[in-house]
Amino acid sequence: MKAMILKEFGAPLVYEEAPEPKIGPRQVLVESKANGLCATDLKIVDGSVKTAPTPLMLGHENSGVVLEVGAEVESVAPGDRVVVVSKQTCGRCRMCRLGHEEMCLNSPGRLGIEIDGGFGQLVAASERNLVKIGDNVSLAAASLIGGTLGSPLHAIRMARPELGECAVIFGVGGLGLHALQILRHLGANVIAVDVKEEKLAKARELGAFETVNAMETDPVKAVMDITNGFGADIALEIVGGAAVPPVLQQCIDLLRPGGRLVILGYSFGQKVEIDPAQLVYKWIQIVASHNHTVRDVSDAASLVNDGRVRAVITEEAPMPDANDALAALRAGDPVGRIVLTW
């Protein structure tokens, strides 16, 4: 098979022939069709994800078509169109049994991060980490159902939004634009904060109640004005990078007493200074959200299947153009996701 391989951190990926993966009795061979690109891919290429080895085929936001199934596989068959959930899980450990397989204690790793993912033409995935999708959903859109939709869905469950509540999303990139649609669907009013006008325009198109350009306006003051001095019920931090510490402080400042902050964006090793007295006096609830469960992906698939949420794709490019696509992601900070197709 052909594959786009990361051979050395910091170097361009190499397009070449690679051996086909073998599957076990509970595994499935999936023909990779589409891969969403995200900031995690850049972190892997740069060598900052310490669990990622080389050589590695990236592609953790993957969809494809089942080609072959192991002897004990029952839930999918050749020809099925599937979302491949990146984290491979055991289903038997304590965390899996708690329903938190995103924290599986026996996981061999995440496809495209610790083990080979969709940048190879064939992917070996365990049966339990596949979610079937309807024929009406394109495979490009399907590639976003795992990471791009499942992860914000996971975070939003932790935020426990209620009808009519006000949620502020900091960062309406790939995850943020999808978080916005889910929150709208659950009946929350969403204020989108970003530094790029094109992203804010997209957020308005997708139903944001208000948008704030943080380059021009202080988001804390803006949210206080919009909420008549009360503050927001929910804040989602999805900015990542150097902006995380100041944005977390802004989130705490603009929440109402008892407001909930969910942290998704990060960069490794970054320290944040927070005054615990402010947290206590304001009764701020803070939780971090990592990855997504198969249930999150399955629910995200149903939202896309019947058109309640739409996958926001900025560009589709063929897999051999992966280096250009990664450079565009790094430089351009696109509106929605770039998808690489086989």
Ligand SMILES: [Zn+2]
């Ligand atoms: Zn991702």
Ligand SMILES: [Zn+2]
């Ligand atoms: Zn497990």
